[in-house]
Amino acid sequence: MRAAVSHKFGHDHKLGTQPWSEHPKIAGKSIRNLSLSVTVSQYMVSLCQRKVWSGEAITSAQAIDEVTMKHLWDFVWATPCKEYGPTSRKRKAENSAEWAGFVIHSMLLLLYLVSMICLLHYDEALQITWGDITFQGFRPADFCVRLEVSFRKTHQYRGIAPFYVYADEQHPWMCLVQTFAVWWMLAREKCENLDGFVFKKIGIDSISVNPTDGMTSDAFLECFCNNLLDIGVDPHPYGTHSFRRGECQFLYKVCRWYFRNICDWEGWEQGPLPCLW
Known part of the structure; x- marks a missing residue:
């Protein structure tokens, strides 16, 4: 405040x-x-x-680490790919684990990865549209995702360089390219034309076909908490900076990036951006 x-x-x-x-x-x-x-x-x-x-625990946003992302990734692919259809409130209360199906879990995983790899707040990632996404390259080795972010808290007057993200075969649970391809195919099945927001308003296992029905921050937080509970993780310590902190730690500890390269990738420093992976 x-x-x-x-x-x-x-x-x-x-x-x-x-x-x-x-x-x-x-x-x-x-x-x-x-x-x-x-x-x-x-x-x-x-x-x-x-x-x-007075006994109140003062905690800052805990980072989402690689182990947690791997558990979320495993949980998505273990989710049955079935149509839930209309669900009553009584059934939701009796089967709290079935709060979302494979379609919703896939979209949430993509949202987690976009927030992490591009070092975004989740509310910044929610504003991404299909017009901001470009798939480039025809060969598997050259295939990449070009992502343009129209608004960021640190760049409120535009001037944001696009992100170029390639596949990561060593860490598939952190692979944004693969998850984008999966969500693109699922979204094409649900919507005739891919336009508007990438992350849509959701049902039990469906997304809105209205291009302007984007997922709200409150809806995402509820889904994120439910998703962490699914894998046995307490959601209380996590917040808006969890993905950014987690990716910074991942780039430094696992990928062995220099601090300057991390700042360049985020846009905290002037200069050309590196390609991730």
């Missing part, structure tokens, strides 16, 4: 990012950002301490 207020004062009201202080010449007048005052900073530190003293 403080970050949102600081952004509002700094960008919309043109008060900048310098700490608040009294005007050196005009009595009773203040300058700079009100939310960044020393008083507010001291209050935030005290608030955190009081929460700890």
Whole structure:
């Protein structure tokens, strides 16, 4: 909340990012950002301490690691590919494990991988449309996915370089190309024309045929929690930064990328972007 207020004062009201202080010449007048005052900073530190003293666990978003992604990947391919059809509330309550079928699980896995590999917040990934996706290359060795992201929190005025992602045979559970191909085929069966949002509003095992019916953030969070419970993982510690943190750790620990290359891939540094894998 403080970050949102600081952004509002700094960008919309043109008060900048310098700490608040009294005007050196005009009595009773203040300058700079009100939310960044020393008083507010001291209050935030005290608030955190009081929460700890009262027994509340203070946790930041835990990273989604490679092991968790592998379990999610295995769970998708173990999900029966069947049509559920209309389901009553009573059946949903009695069979909580059957909250979604293979189609929905495949779409969710793609959403996880897009968020991780492109280092996106999940709400940024939800805005991706089929017009942002291009499949390139005819031979398996040259085949890749070109992904354009129209909006990011760190690039609110566009200027976002496209991502080029190739297949990863060593880590199939982290392979965005394969999952995109699977979801493309499933989406073609459900929708006559592929346009609009890639990640659609869902049912038990169906997606909306309306191009503008995109999945909401609340719906994704509910599905994400259910998916983690399916594989026996407590969803409480995970949040909006879990995928970004998980991919940064994966690129550094597993793929042995340098920090500069990770920053280039994310767009945190100026310069040409590397190709993933």
